[in-house]
Amino acid sequence: MASIRIDGLTKVYPGDVTAIDGLDVTVEDGSFFALLGPSGCGKTTLLRTIAGLEEASGGSISIGDRDVTRLAPGDRNVAMVFQDYALFPHMTVTDNIAYPLRIKKVGRSERAAKAAETGEGLGLSALMARRPGELSGGQQQRVALARAMACQPDVFLLDEPLSNLDARLRLEARTFLKRLQKDLGVTTVFVTHDQSEALAMADQIAVMEAGRIRQLGTPSEIFRRPANTFVANFIGSTPMNMLPGKLVGGVLQVGALEGVDAVAAGWAGREAPDGEVTVAFRPEYARVDGKGPLVFEGTVETTESLGASVLVTARTDDGQRVQVVVPEGEEPEVGAVVGVAPASGRVLVYDAEGELLSPSSSVP
Amino acid sequence: MFDVLEKYDILAAFWMTIKLTFFSAIGALVIGTVLAIMRVSPVAVLRRLGAFYVNVVRNTPLTLIVFFSLAGVGIVLQINLVDPNSATSLRDNAIRWAMVALAVYHAAFVCEALRSGFNTVPLGQAEAARSIGLTFGQSLREVILPQAFRGAIAPLGSVLIALTKNTTVASVIGVAEASALMKVIIENETASVAVFLVFALGFVILTLPVGLLFTSLSRRLAVKR
Ligand SMILES: Nc1ncnc2c1ncn2[C@@H]1O[C@H](COP(=O)(O)OP(=O)(O)O)[C@@H](O)[C@H]1O
Ligand SMILES: [Mg+2]
Numbered sequence: 001m002a003s004i005r006i007d008g009l010t011k012v013y014p015g016d017v018t019a020i021d022g023l024d025v026t027v028e029d030g031s032f033f034a035l036l037g038p039s040g041c042g043k044t045t046l047l048r049t050i051a052g053l054e055e056a057s058g059g060s061i062s063i064g065d066r067d068v069t070r071l072a073p074g075d076r077n078v079a080m081v082f083q084d085y086a087l088f089p090h091m092t093v094t095d096n097i098a099y100p101l102r103i104k105k106v107g108r109s110e111r112a113a114k115a116a117e118t119g120e121g122l123g124l125s126a127l128m129a130r131r132p133g134e135l136s137g138g139q140q141q142r143v144a145l146a147r148a149m150a151c152q153p154d155v156f157l158l159d160e161p162l163s164n165l166d167a168r169l170r171l172e173a174r175t176f177l178k179r180l181q182k183d184l185g186v187t188t189v190f191v192t193h194d195q196s197e198a199l200a201m202a203d204q205i206a207v208m209e210a211g212r213i214r215q216l217g218t219p220s221e222i223f224r225r226p227a228n229t230f231v232a233n234f235i236g237s238t239p240m241n242m243l244p245g246k247l248v249g250g251v252l253q254v255g256a257l258e259g260v261d262a263v264a265a266g267w268a269g270r271e272a273p274d275g276e277v278t279v280a281f282r283p284e285y286a287r288v289d290g291k292g293p294l295v296f297e298g299t300v301e302t303t304e305s306l307g308a309s310v311l312v313t314a315r316t317d318d319g320q321r322v323q324v325v326v327p328e329g330e331e332p333e334v335g336a337v338v339g340v341a342p343a344s345g346r347v348l349v350y351d352a353e354g355e356l357l358s359p360s361s362s363v364p
Numbered sequence: 365m366f367d368v369l370e371k372y373d374i375l376a377a378f379w380m381t382i383k384l385t386f387f388s389a390i391g392a393l394v395i396g397t398v399l400a401i402m403r404v405s406p407v408a409v410l411r412r413l414g415a416f417y418v419n420v421v422r423n424t425p426l427t428l429i430v431f432f433s434l435a436g437v438g439i440v441l442q443i444n445l446v447d448p449n450s451a452t453s454l455r456d457n458a459i460r461w462a463m464v465a466l467a468v469y470h471a472a473f474v475c476e477a478l479r480s481g482f483n484t485v486p487l488g489q490a491e492a493a494r495s496i497g498l499t500f501g502q503s504l505r506e507v508i509l510p511q512a513f514r515g516a517i518a519p520l521g522s523v524l525i526a527l528t529k530n531t532t533v534a535s536v537i538g539v540a541e542a543s544a545l546m547k548v549i550i551e552n553e554t555a556s557v558a559v560f561l562v563f564a565l566g567f568v569i570l571t572l573p574v575g576l577l578f579t580s581l582s583r584r585l586a587v588k589r
Contacts, residue, residue, distance in 0.1 A: 051495055074497020086492035089587045090510050099506075100496040133588020151496075 002064030002154040002187060003029040004050065009059035011045050011211075019045040021211035022059070027204070032181045033189045034198035037208035038234065043191040046208075047157050050189065051080045063154055074103070078155040079148035083163060085140050087132040087147070093119065094128045097146045104151065118146045122180075138169045149184070156181075158190035162197060174200055195235050199223060207231045224346075229278060229354035238283045238311055241322050241342075243296075245279040245349070252349065254279045254294070277357065278350040281342035283323040288312055288332055290339020294347060296322055297339055303331045314338055377545035378566050384463060384531040384541055385570075389524055391467025396474025400512075401504065403475065404482050414475065421472040426465075426533050433465035434458055434537045455538075462534035466527060473523045481516025482508065484587070514585045521578025525571045542566060 004027040011020035019042040027033045035043040048054045050061055052073035060069045068076045079100075087096050097115040106114070119128055122142040132140055141161070148156055161177060162170045178201045181188050192198050198205045199219040207215045207222060207230075215227040226232035232240045245254040290297075298314035301321075305311075310331040312324045322340045332338050349357040402414035421429070437443055438461045445460035446453050485508055493503035513520075532543035546563040550556045 053491055053495060072497075073495040078495075080492075080495045082488050082492060084486070084488055086486070086488035088489065088492070088507055090514065103497050103502070131588060 003027060004155060004187060004189070005062040006050075007060045007062075009046070009049065009061065010057045011042070011049055011054060012057040013045075019211055020049065023211065023213060025206055025213055025216065027187060027189060029187055030185045031187060031203045032178065032201060033187070034202035034205045035189065035191045035208060036195055036198040036205050036234075037193065039193055041208045042211040043193070043208055044159055045211075047080075047159055047189060047191050050155075051078055051157050052076050053080070076155075077151075077153050078157055079151050079153035080157045081141075081144045081148050081159065081161060083159045083161075085132075085144040085164070087140060087143055089132050092129055092131055093124060093135070093143050093146075096132065096143055097150050100147060100151045114150055115146075118150045121149075122146050137165050138173065141165065141173065145180070154187065156186055156188040158188065160191055160193070162192070162194075177201060196237065199235075207234060209234075225348065225356065226280075227356050229280070229350050232280050232348065232350070236282055236284075238306075238323060238325060240280050240282055241286070243279045243320050243322070245277045247274045247277050252277070252279070254296075276352045278354070280348045280350060281346055283311065283325045285346035286322075286324045286340055286342040288314075288324050288326055288338040288340055290341055292341030293344055295339040295341045296320070297337065298322055300332050300334050300336050300338055303334060312338075314340060316340075372545060372549055374542075374545065374562070374566070377540060377542045378570070380459075380539065380541040381528070381531050382570070384459070384466065384534055384539070385524075385528045388463045388466035388470065388531070389527055391463065392470035392474050392523070392527065395467060395471035396478060397509075399471060399475035400478035400482065403479055404508075406500070418472045418475055421469055422476075424469075426469050426530055427536055429469050430462055430465040430533050431536055433468075434461040437461070455540075458537045459534075459539050462531075462537060462539045466531060466534070470523055470527045470530070473526070474520065477516045477519035477523055478512055480519055481512035481514070484515030485511045511587050514582075514587050517578055517582035517585060521575060521582070524574055524578070528571050528574065529567060 006023060006025050006027075009020050009023045010018070012018050021042075023046065035046060037043055045054060049056050052068070052071060052075075056069055060067055062068065063076060063078065073080075088099065091099065094112065094115045097118055098111040101111045101114060116125070116128065119125055122145060124139070124142055124146060127135060127139060127143075132143065135143065141164070158177075162173050165173055174197065181201075190201070199222070202219060205215075205217060205219055205222050206213045209230050215222055215231045217227075222231065222235055226235055226240075229242065232242070243254055245252055247253075296316050298316040298320075300312055300314045302313045303310050304313075305328070306325065308328055309325050310328055312326055312331055314322050314324070316322060324340055351357050399414045399417055402410040403418075405411060434457070438445070438457060444453070444457055445464070446456040448457075450456070489507055489511065490503055493507045498507065531541055534541055535544035535547070538544075542563055546559060549559050553559065
């Protein structure tokens, strides 16, 4: 077990593609760490560079006290679980699990015992004599995990661990993976482009964009207080409401509303230069009953059912679109005039560069 | 017509065909495997050498290679593959050189068959092997080749069938295999169509089981992913 420290890591692919761009991050010992970001932002590259399957172009990677930047994959004591599992199709489940131990020169009987024990822990006992082609997707994933676990690595690396499972199994596997990681206590880094997966499973999330980390935090920090407009736009099952506003003499103006009370906006008024800002709030953290210190008047354009709740889309008089999620049965009629009121303390203010102005803790 | 055939030792001629096939098949498999490994190796020079061999050999007529082996390499360079003092040295030398030539020629096709087998192995297999800590040699031996051979069984069967039939080219350097005997019989006797049919049947008897065996093997050993 070990922490992972990454300093100034850069990975440039042939053809001058910078996939990782001077990235620093520390993954705490024993944590379940998610790399989250849109497709092509460098998640897989970062994971593969930690595994040693790609060579770093610059910077360093340490696992525990060891600098592993130049070590071969097999010498890093990490175990990678591939997106397509990459089980050996010509070997039985037992051999798949035991094979890495053979490379580590573990004796035959000890190998068999270890494979049986690991397999049993993952509910594979009845399948040990089968070949991967005779297993379901979920079972194959467990074999891949067992193969990784049998080596007792310092670190697990999982690339999109749930993407090859069908939707129903995915929820089950989420719970299973999270419990397994907690039971084993092994530092685990996993890659996902699915924010709900990251929010549900991880202790820490790094949101990436173009080879850099844009925010590092717990799921609730990332969900409640995105550090910049990129993360704010990326996170959340419904898009964040983003309205243009202005800071004049330290006082916030949003649309037609002038001189909005700083406290009402949950914005403690850090010394910020006057200028354009973006005022943001989540559709989940707003109401349509006009009760609140900050109210945007608008006309309901559409209502869409999300199952237990309804997404209401309204347009303000000055043409801004605002969305609110309300409980099912409480949605207004299309065409009705409503007052959209974000919950106090849930309004975020971003400066012209898109960085969060609100203090990152102490929500009033 | 059968009394015509009884004057000749047809079985011995086909036995020579089988021997030629057997030994050159083993040679071709060994050389072809080495070539295939060269062609997928991480070393660019080896890859290019392998590709060069395949392209040159595959595009040269087999007759030329067989003739060149004995006449060019065997006789001009005075390389004997048998004890020159034995009574049958000339004949045996031609047979050995025919085997070498057939092996060298078909190795190119074995290499391509294996390469198609390599292509059935996903890249992830090599990476999984590497991340477990296997060396290039180990991952080749234990992970890649077993799968590549299984994926190459059907094309390898086709190469073996082609090789069986191509042994007839050995007659150009005087090896007394089946087709050489057929020519002799047709020249000496009158029932040429019947003789031709008998020899054709002989080759079908040799190659048909090979085809069936390889088809069933490739089905049984197929890698389920
Ligand atoms: N082997 C490669 N050669 C060249 N460019 C690559 C290679 N692998 C990935 N890239 C590029 O690097 C960037 C990051 O890719 P990747 O790490 O796969 O992103 P993600 O996993 O976040 O979708 C992309 O622009 C991609 O095109
Ligand atoms: Mg990826």
